Amino acid sequence: KMFLQLFISFAILSGLGNAQDLEECTELAAAGNCDFYPECVNTKINCATDKYEYALSYGEVYCDRFDSSLCFRKDGGEQWVNGVQICLMQKILNSELYNNDDSSCQDLFNFGFNSHPDCFTSANNGFCMDILQQFENLDCYAKQFCNDMKESQRARLAFQQIREASKLCDQSAINMFLSNVDDWLPMATGCTKDLLEEIKRDVGNCNNSLDLVFILDSSGSVEATSFNNMKHFVAEIVSNFMIQANSTRVGVIQFSDTPKIEIVLGFIDSINILKTAINNIVYIGSQTNVVAALNLVPTVLINARANEGIPSVVILLTDQTSEPTVKAAIALHEQEIQIYAIGFGNSINETQLQNTASDPNYAFITDFTNFDSSTNKLRPLWQTVCTTPAKTEINEILQTKIGKDQATNLLFDFPLEGFTVSIQIFDGELVVYGSFIIQGPTSLTADFTSNSTNKIEIFVSPELFEQSATEEPSVFVSIVGQQNYNIFLVNTTAGDTRTTIVSTGGGTIVHPFSLWTMSFITCFVMFSSEIMNIFSVSKSG
Numbered sequence: 001k002m003f004l005q006l007f008i009s010f011a012i013l014s015g016l017g018n019a020q021d022l023e024e025c026t027e028l029a030a031a032g033n034c035d036f037y038p039e040c041v042n043t044k045i046n047c048a049t050d051k052y053e054y055a056l057s058y059g060e061v062y063c064d065r066f067d068s069s070l071c072f073r074k075d076g077g078e079q080w081v082n083g084v085q086i087c088l089m090q091k092i093l094n095s096e097l098y099n100n101d102d103s104s105c106q107d108l109f110n111f112g113f114n115s116h117p118d119c120f121t122s123a124n125n126g127f128c129m130d131i132l133q134q135f136e137n138l139d140c141y142a143k144q145f146c147n148d149m150k151e152s153q154r155a156r157l158a159f160q161q162i163r164e165a166s167k168l169c170d171q172s173a174i175n176m177f178l179s180n181v182d183d184w185l186p187m188a189t190g191c192t193k194d195l196l197e198e199i200k201r202d203v204g205n206c207n208n209s210l211d212l213v214f215i216l217d218s219s220g221s222v223e224a225t226s227f228n229n230m231k232h233f234v235a236e237i238v239s240n241f242m243i244q245a246n247s248t249r250v251g252v253i254q255f256s257d258t259p260k261i262e263i264v265l266g267f268i269d270s271i272n273i274l275k276t277a278i279n280n281i282v283y284i285g286s287q288t289n290v291v292a293a294l295n296l297v298p299t300v301l302i303n304a305r306a307n308e309g310i311p312s313v314v315i316l317l318t319d320q321t322s323e324p325t326v327k328a329a330i331a332l333h334e335q336e337i338q339i340y341a342i343g344f345g346n347s348i349n350e351t352q353l354q355n356t357a358s359d360p361n362y363a364f365i366t367d368f369t370n371f372d373s374s375t376n377k378l379r380p381l382w383q384t385v386c387t388t389p390a391k392t393e394i395n396e397i398l399q400t401k402i403g404k405d406q407a408t409n410l411l412f413d414f415p416l417e418g419f420t421v422s423i424q425i426f427d428g429e430l431v432v433y434g435s436f437i438i439q440g441p442t443s444l445t446a447d448f449t450s451n452s453t454n455k456i457e458i459f460v461s462p463e464l465f466e467q468s469a470t471e472e473p474s475v476f477v478s479i480v481g482q483q484n485y486n487i488f489l490v491n492t493t494a495g496d497t498r499t500t501i502v503s504t505g506g507g508t509i510v511h512p513f514s515l516w517t518m519s520f521i522t523c524f525v526m527f528s529s530e531i532m533n534i535f536s537v538s539k540s541g
Contacts, residue, residue, distance in 0.1 A: 029089035032082050034063035036089045044098060047105035054109045058154045059088075062144065071140035076130030080137070083126075087119035088112070106471070116161035121168045128169035132177050132199075135184040142192040149191060149444065153468060157437070159195060159444040166199045167380040174203045194443050206241045206248070206386035207406045210313050211265060211304045213251045213297060216281065217318040219288035220256070221345065226368040227283045230317055233368070233378065235275040237315075240382045243271045250274060251300045255293035256284035265300050288320045294328040297337065308400040309408040309479075309490065311390040312337045315381075317368075319345030321352035329356040336391035340381065344368050387440025389476055394419055398490040402481040409440050412492065414465055414473040420497045421477065421490070423456040428486030432456055433478045436468035441478050451482070457498045 025040035027033075037059035047053040063085055072078050097103035097111055120127045131137045141162060148155035166177075181200050188196055214234050218227055234252075241248040251265030262281050268274045297314055304312045314337055316329075321343060329339055341357040342364045343350075350365065357363040366378055389411035392398065402408055412419065414436075423430060431451040435441035443449065447468060450456050460475055479490070 025093060029093045030086065032063075032085035032089065034060055034067060034085075036093075037063060041092060041098075041108070045103055045105065045108050047108065050105040052105040052109035054105070054112045054154075058158075059112065062158070065144050069140060069144065071143065072137060076126050077134070077137040077140065080126055080130050083122070084116075084119050087122055088115055091115045091119065113157050113161060116158075117164040117168055120162065120165035127165055128173035132166060132169060132173060133180065135180075135187070138184075138195065139188065139192045142190075142195045146191040153437070153447065156435075156445045156447070159191075159198075160438050162195070163199055163202050164380070166203055167383050169203075178204065191444060198442050198444060201405070202383050206382065207403070208248070208386055208409065209246070209305070209308075209310045209402070209406070210241070210248045210385070210388065211251075211301060211310060212238075212241070212248055212385070213253065213265065213300050213312075213314045214278075215253045215255065215259075215293050215297075215314060215316045215318070216262075217288065217290070217320070218254045218256045218281075218284040219320070220285045221288060221347070222285075222319055222368075224283045224285065226344070229368045231279050231281060234315075234317075235278045237382050237385075238274055238278070239271060241386075243269055243274055245269050252278060252281070253293050253296055253300060254281055254284065255289060255296075257287035257289050259289070259293040259296045261296070261300060265303065288318075290316070290318050290320055290322070290325045291328045294325070294332060297332055298335065301337065306336065306390060307398060309390050309392070309398040309410060310400070311388045311409065313340070313385060313388050314338070315340045315342065315385070316356065317342045317344070319343065320347055321349045321356060323352065326352055326355045333358055338362070338388050338391070340364070340385060342366060342378065342381075384439070387478070389439060392492070394492050394494050396492065399488075400490075401485070401487045402479075403486070404481050404484050406481050406486075407440065408479040408490075410477045410479070410490070411439075412475045412477065414460070414475050415494045416462065417495045418459060418461045418465070419475075419495065420493050421456070421458045421460065422492070422497075422499075423452075423479065424489045424491075425452060425454055425456070426487040426489070428481060428483035428488070429453040430456065430486060430488060431480045431482060432458065433480070434458070434460065435476045436465060436470050436472075436474065437476075439476050441476055446478075459496045459498055461496070 021040075025036060028036040028040060037055040041055035041059060042048065045055070048056060066072075066081050066085065069081075072081050092098055092108075092112065092115070095111060097107045131141070142159075145155040145158050149159070169177075178200065181196055185193060185196055216227070216230060216234070222230075238250055241250075243250060245266060249266035250263065250268070251261070252263040254260050254262045263274070263277055268277060294316070301312050304310070306312060314332065316339060329341075332339060338358045339356060340362045341353050343353045344366050348365060350363070353365070354360040354363040362384075364378060364381060387407070387409050389409040392410045392412055394412065394415060398408075400408055421432070423432065429451070432449060433441040433443065433446035434448045435446055438445045441447070448458060448460065448464065450458050479488070
């Protein structure tokens, strides 16, 4: 009996202690107090020695740094910092993972970083007007992370989050930023200049090449008003791309009980004619057969340019999901076709929608009964689509050409032994950025980088992968043109197959097989009819 009383007393005291801890943590979060991270988050989910550690190495460090910063003084800068800190802490405190004993360090890491864009742009924080429109505040933000960028993947993720936040601003704020940024760039230096250029590229038009197919649900459950709004939305999306035969090509499938190719891929190379053709598609209003529409995609993409490193991308817009739809989508995933899935209406199963998409981040839910609402909610879509990578196999050879500031974006599965990226440049100059986490990596977000006017060789080692905060065996590579005309060949091989490696003693080790292989490939490409055709194209083309 005495033992039972002691046990009950202990339980009551423990409960009071937990309640008191929760009350203290609630007060710390409400005040934006940086002690929230060590005293609450790290106590609740102790990740001090884990590769996904977030609370101490990022949360506390940068909370303290922003608190002590004296440069956020321009038009609401300080208020924005305070609002963001409170928002980030309260999101963690109120999340399911914080109150779940089974939450992992990776769960916390991903949740913490993914909360940033929303907290940056929440209604009370004024990012789009007080930060994005003020050079001094953007410069101050960049300087908090510049010195850590090369060594810290967390700092690189911080730059990615402010770029993602910029995409959430409405068009008037984006237009205002674009009208100012060219005046700011001459006075910007270092990573501030890089940040301005990357935000400008993110919110501006897409210069990258894609084979892009839209699939429009025209079934009776969609209703004519929503279908018209869907068409207007697609017309707005394509306005952000360079519609040309040698750049982005667009095709459209409409489906109800049966699918129909409304616009053949690449048949229209004028943006105005393309938008008119999309808006002229006539609503059907019969049964829903998403599977038949997905099965038609390979026919539409019969002339896709995968051998040039140009991704085949499908954007599916539908109010129905099902397991047969998921199965049909997976068949396209296996053909290295990237799918974005946009669901609307009351019949959408979110899990099925995410499984239909090539990546859970490629799934969106919206409401096409209100055009303005759906357009604002899906605004980040086209910027993400712009950097969609072409899924590429190790040992696959790509030959292509890009213009200045255009990018070839690739996605590789990471082999256990690592792999070597070899690029032979025939004309122009290239910069290569690679990331284990971020699609379309840039100078601010890359885990590794290289540049040349002749030849680039990068060994992506297992050690480099181990340093990254991810378990996903994937590598995003972005190859960016630096001249008006850039022609090159990409070859990847498993392991370290660089032709020249500087040894620790300063000598050079030559791998004869790799050297012979690259020489053979170079000669083959140089004398192939396709490359000769590329060289025959005028510089203006």
